[in-house]
Amino acid sequence: MASSSKDKPHDRLKTRSNSLPLLNAPDVSKSGNPKNCGKCGKFVKDNTKAVCCEFCSVWFHTKCEGISDEIYNFLNEGGEQIHWFCKKCNDMAIDVMKLVQSLKEKNDLLEKKIDELSQQVEDLSSLKDDFAGKVRDIVREEVKEIKDKEERACNVVISSIPESVASDSKGDEGRRSDLEKVNYLIHEVLQAPDVKVVTTHRVPKLRDGNASFNRKTVVKLEAPNQRNKLLRIAKNLRGKEEWQGVYINPDLTVKERKKDYELRKELKHRRENGEHNLVLVGGKIVVSNRRQANASSFLLRSHSHVGSQNMQQQ
Numbered sequence: 674m675a676s677s678s679k680d681k682p683h684d685r686l687k688t689r690s691n692s693l694p695l696l697n698a699p700d701v702s703k704s705g706n707p708k709n710c711g712k713c714g715k716f717v718k719d720n721t722k723a724v725c726c727e728f729c730s731v732w733f734h735t736k737c738e739g740i741s742d743e744i745y746n747f748l749n750e751g752g753e754q755i756h757w758f759c760k761k762c763n764d765m766a767i768d769v770m771k772l773v774q775s776l777k778e779k780n781d782l783l784e785k786k787i788d789e790l791s792q793q794v795e796d797l798s799s800l801k802d803d804f805a806g807k808v809r810d811i812v813r814e815e816v817k818e819i820k821d822k823e824e825r826a827c828n829v830v831i832s833s834i835p836e837s838v839a840s841d842s843k844g845d846e847g848r849r850s851d852l853e854k855v856n857y858l859i860h861e862v863l864q865a866p867d868v869k870v871v872t873t874h875r876v877p878k879l880r881d882g883n884a885s886f887n888r889k890t891v892v893k894l895e896a897p898n899q900r901n902k903l904l905r906i907a908k909n910l911r912g913k914e915e916w917q918g919v920y921i922n923p924d925l926t927v928k929e930r931k932k933d934y935e936l937r938k939e940l941k942h943r944r945e946n947g948e949h950n951l952v953l954v955g956g957k958i959v960v961s962n963r964r965q966a967n968a969s970s971f972l973l974r975s976h977s978h979v980g981s982q983n984m985q986q987q
């Protein structure tokens with residue numbers, strides 16, 4: 674049994690015998706009761722042999738508790754190793770010891786867990802700053818993307834409109850020339866006079882010394898619904914000889930272009946691997962029924978043609 678009491682066993686174990694070199698028993702037992710025998714209830718006099726229960730702190734005449742002189746001497750001489758409990762307390766004491774032991778084990782386990790957790794908390798708090806920085810970057814990027822989309826919401830990108838040599842080198846003249854061509858395309862060819870062009874410019878920008886080539890034309894319209902209309906009727910260019918190779922597409926952000934490019938690459942790959950009736954709907958590849966596949970085949974062809982060029986656009 675564990676000897677974990679703060680009291681010395683000598684102080685509370687036994688005595689009442691003048692013949693033994695022990696401390697005198699107190700006038701009042703540890704439990705606060707007057708020192709009456711726990712068995713017979715009579716006062717425990719100084720000159721009688723008696724033992725104090727380590728558990729309930731009640732004194733007992735050795736005779737009342739059936740303790741032989743041999744055991745009494747043994748208890749006296751046993752020192753801190755020996756513990757004595759009255760009969761009443763004995764079973765309870767063992768249970769309590771077991772309970773204490775299991776609580777101690779649980780406590781040890783908890784302390785170990787707490788150590789592990791506090792280590793993790795330490796690790797986490799060192800990651801916290803890192804994490805906050807990453808979240809800030811992501812939010813910043815998202816905000817930038819949203820603004821970018823808003824700025825492009827009224828735009829379309831038209832490919833293969835012949836570029837006059839003057840379009841960049843002589844500013845206004847070039848722009849006017851593009852503006853006239855785009856207006857002609859939208860108002861006369863596609864017959865949508867309600868779609869108003871605000872500005873046009875070519876992408877990518879030319880750097881000094883670079884020759885002009887057949888760049889795309891970014892066209893800003895008056896409102897997003899005009900843009901949507903133009904995109905809807907763009908397929909009417911099909912079959913018009915002089916507008917062959919001219920495609921009208923949404924003005925995608927860099928991120929959207931990248932996604933679009935990857936999507937078309939995947940679509941091409943899957944078709945080459947024998948999958949049929951695949952179409953792009955809402956930025957996803959889906960399997961269409963035959964009729965829909967036929968209806969959208971032109972759009973897909975035209976898009977995949979432009980798709981690779983889109984990546985070059987600035």
Ligand SMILES: [Zn+2]
Binds near residue numbers: 711712733
């Ligand atoms: Zn007694």
Ligand SMILES: [Zn+2]
Binds near residue numbers: 726731761
């Ligand atoms: Zn007891």
